[in-house]
Amino acid sequence: MSFKSAMILRPVGAQDRIRLRDWRNQDFIRQASLTDHKITVDEHNAWFDNILSRDDGVWCVAELHGNPVGHVNAVMQDGDTWQWSFYIGDQNAPKGTGAAMLTLFLAELFSRDGVQAIAAQTVASNAASRHLHEKLGFVVTGEADDVLDLSLSRARWQDSQAIYDACLSRVPKGE
Numbered sequence: 001m002s003f004k005s006a007m008i009l010r011p012v013g014a015q016d017r018i019r020l021r022d023w024r025n026q027d028f029i030r031q032a033s034l035t036d037h038k039i040t041v042d043e044h045n046a047w048f049d050n051i052l053s054r055d056d057g058v059w060c061v062a063e064l065h066g067n068p069v070g071h072v073n074a075v076m077q078d079g080d081t082w083q084w085s086f087y088i089g090d091q092n093a094p095k096g097t098g099a100a101m102l103t104l105f106l107a108e109l110f111s112r113d114g115v116q117a118i119a120a121q122t123v124a125s126n127a128a129s130r131h132l133h134e135k136l137g138f139v140v141t142g143e144a145d146d147v148l149d150l151s152l153s154r155a156r157w158q159d160s161q162a163i164y165d166a167c168l169s170r171v172p173k174g175e
């Protein structure tokens with residue numbers, strides 16, 4: 001079964017509180033993040049309570065065959081540009097999970113009239129993240145202090161639909 005049939009995105013809910021901290025504190029995710037300290041329970045709870053009440057962003061969990069596998073969010077940065085961040089928290093998720101999750105999320109973001117561009121920041125040495133962004137059509141807009149800035153415009157997203165179709169048509173290994 002393809003990612004298109006097997007994956008959904010749903011809003012983060014109360015049932016994700018512990019899961020998101022456990023995922024975020026995994027070494028491979030901390031090392032890939034712009035802030036790499038271990039997130040304390042108090043710090044996480046403050047963040048989590050805050051996102052549940054905000055209306056200037058969207059916070060989602062991706063599920064594959066009903067199992068939570070990753071988190072992606074975007075926050076309005078300035079008017080028509082939204083900044084996203086994400087990770088695949090389930091280390092056993094099949095290859096292609098990240099691309100499928102982000103493809104679904106881009107469609108969700110660009111379904112909103114006001115959204116004209118998605119911005120991203122990634123550790124410059126995070127080769128998988130850079131590769132994934134560029135595969136999805138993002139272009140590098142700057143680099144400083146080991147941080148890469150990337151951006152995807154609505155026009156470029158519209159022109160890149162064949163790429164997204166391919167990401168969603170992929171069948172996870174083993175299925």
Ligand SMILES: CC(C)(COP(=O)(O)OP(=O)(O)OC[C@H]1O[C@@H](n2cnc3c(N)ncnc32)[C@H](O)[C@@H]1OP(=O)(O)O)[C@@H](O)C(=O)NCCC(=O)NCCS
Nearest residue numbers: 029032086087088095096097098099121122127128129131
């Ligand atoms: C980055 C991340 C989301 C990718 O998830 P994933 O499920 O492995 O993603 P996919 O399998 O869809 O795609 C990964 C792509 O990167 C490529 N890749 C993996 N490691 C790579 C590396 N070291 N160098 C270059 N490309 C690499 C893969 O080959 C694949 O590309 P392909 O499909 O064209 O072959 C996941 O590794 C993760 O959560 N990392 C930690 C957190 C993180 O980096 N978040 C992003 C911060 S901006």
